[in-house]
Amino acid sequence: MxxxxxxxxxxxxxxxxxxxxxxxxxxxxxxxxxxxxxxxxxxxxxxxxxxxxxxxxxxxxxxxxxxxxxxxxxxxxxxxxxxxxxxxxxxxxxxxxxxxxxxxRSTRLEHTxxxxxxxxxxxxxxxxxxxxxxxxxxxxxxxxxxxxxxxxxxxxxxxxxxxxxxxxxxxxxxxxxxxxxFVYWTVRATFKPVKQIIHGLNQIERGEYQSRLPGFEQIELSEISDKFNSMASTLEQSIRNNHRLTQQIIHLQEEERKKLARDLHDEIGQYLTAVHVDASALVAAKKLSVARESAQAIAQITRQMMVTIQDILARLRPRVLDELGLSLALAELIHHWHDRNRGIMVVNAISNHLSQHDESVSVTVYRILQECLTNISKHAAATRVTIEVTEDEQGLSLMIEDDGRGFDTSVQSRGYGLAGMQERVEGLMGSMKITSAPGQGTRIEVRFHTTEGFQEAVT
Missing domain, CATH: 3.30.450 (Beta-Lactamase)
Structure with a gap:
């Protein structure tokens, strides 16, 4: 009751x-x-x-x-x-x-x-x-x-x-x-802010994230108001970022589809056209030498088609993860990147005995390193890059550090790279820390739970 x-x-x-x-x-x-x-x-x-x-x-x-x-x-x-x-x-x-x-009492006394x-x-x-x-x-x-x-x-x-x-x-x-x-009036006046807090929470529940509470005279309620407003601001900013990231993801998906369609049309289409021409010549050839030349051309075009298809598949899914495992896949990624960026010294410290992690974790680690290396080659102007991948009982750790120009972490990035990495890491119950300042390089630290811890966190 x-x-x-x-x-x-x-x-x-x-x-x-x-x-x-x-x-x-x-x-x-x-x-x-x-x-x-x-x-x-x-x-x-x-x-x-x-x-x-x-x-x-x-x-x-x-x-x-x-x-x-x-x-x-x-x-x-x-x-x-x-x-x-x-x-x-x-x-x-x-x-x-x-x-x-x-x-x-002989006479009656009158009471007053x-x-x-x-x-x-x-x-x-x-x-x-x-x-x-x-x-x-x-x-x-x-x-x-x-x-x-x-x-x-x-x-x-x-x-x-x-x-x-x-x-x-x-x-x-x-x-x-x-x-x-007086007590009724005082209690009613004291609980008036509570109704305002409930009204603000109802607005947040309805999706009105711009809702804010006024400042209260009571110290305890004033602290609640400050925390509520801070929470609402963070939530509003997070929702805005999610909307922006969603739009960027949709844009990137469309761009990737366009690129794949263009590659399929320009390269595979040309190869297929060439194969069709050579096959037609082979059918119409009256001399064996002409038929042999057409067959050799078809074989060469087919090999080029296979290389092209492998490149497209590599962009869609890093096949080396399935074939070589996470340690060798990361080492190969770093090796190919260093071949294209000879002016940057790479210090590689990747453990050779990384466990078989959840597939989504392995792909995320691979993509984060790939994105970081791409950003370093495009924007950092660095001369030295240090990469460490270690594993202990608590989980898997990834660290990428460069001595490039750095950036101001307080400024909202318009790109999808860092924000996308942050979303992917948090989606896997991991943590990501970015340390950077103009002229002082950049350090990115990523931490994932062990497979058991990851499953427990997800559950």
Whole structure:
């Protein structure tokens, strides 16, 4: 149930429950203190009255001249009508016959203040006090003359406590409501950036990679905003590069097809035409010498056709990889390139015992070296090239370094070469690092996983 609720609602609920818990604890404390105050007030008043009456009794036992007569001629022994200010107690004197002779409540005292509600009285739980009057037998000179009954009357104290507590409850309730409203507003304002972040993520999901988040005041959310904007910029640039590379790949495919079509038409077509001519001459020949010349011409043209077809196939697929393996194929590639670039010294350090890697890895390593050597001969103006191909337990490593003019790696390249190599390496879960600067040469490092690691990464 709680998992389906929003974090904002959970925070508001938790804070509300905490505040209600604090208010409930405070209310319990107030009720407890109020009950203790009522009991203490009633108990102290009871003890005071008992002491006063004991003093009166002691006085009457020594001097009966102080006995007062009431207006109706009856003896007023304790003068209880003078104790009307003791509001918390009702003091009654009953004679030996059980008749009420004196009381401090001969006249009704008017209560001031609001009548406390029944639930407040129940919370105080002072019913035990109300139901336990104190009784004292009055004996003068060994003669029982009556009984004093002191009954607690906390109604006045309850009204005073209720007047104080009700006002405090109203203040605390208003304060609690204000705190809840402030917390709700604060949490809502705090989570407003979260909605903006979710909106930005939804835009990214819909392919709107230009979406950006504003700067937030909160430090944590500000860091999220910066990371999100950086991620969106990187993703937008990556998508743009992918689109550009896709267009370049399509263009290169079309160019390669055109070149193949041109080679097939210009070279193979010419050879086939020549074969057709010589074959026709062979058919029409009436002399053996003429037929032999035509047959020799056909044989020579056929050999040239085979060389041409092998060159075309080599461009489409390096056959030496299948025949010689990766080590010898790379060495042959470097040897033929050096034959065409005698002015560049080549330092070759290729391991002679490279494992049989995944076919796509081997082809990629071959193509990367081929592309790098082509770029060096066209653009680097280098005098020295170092090539290292090593293998360890972690995988296969390729390093090509030249001392040419170099380039600025921060400038976006318009060509397909480096970007295409990067895409091919990353597509095989490898890594590629390019280090270069104008006038300081170029170093390219490529790393592939082992066959097991590659399969694991792909999985």
């Amino acid at each position: 709680m998992k389906s609720l929003s974090l904002q609602f959970k925070l508001n609920l938790i804070i509300t429950l905490l505040l209600l818990g604090l208010l409930l604890t405070w209310a319990v404390s107030v009720v407890k203190n109020a009950r203790e105050d009522v009991l203490a007030e009633v108990d102290s008043s009871t003890n005071l009255v008992i002491h006063l009456l004991d003093a009166e009794i002691a006085h009457y036992m020594t001097d009966f001249g102080w006995l007062n007569n009431s207006e109706n001629g009856q003896t007023n022994l304790f003068r209880l009508d003078e104790l009307t200010n003791i509001r918390h107690l009702k003091v009654d004197f009953f004679d030996m016959n059980g008749r009420l002779r004196e009381s401090n 203040g609001e009548e406390p509600p029944a639930w407040f009285v129940r919370l105080l739980d002072i019913s035990s006090v109300l139901n336990e009057p104190k009784r004292k037998n009055i004996i003068l000179n060994g003669r029982f003359i009556g009984e004093l009954v002191i009954t607690p009357d906390p109604s006045f104290e309850l009204r005073e406590i209720w007047d104080d507590t009700s006002g405090l409850l109203a203040i605390v309730g208003l304060f609690g409501l204000s705190v809840l409203l």
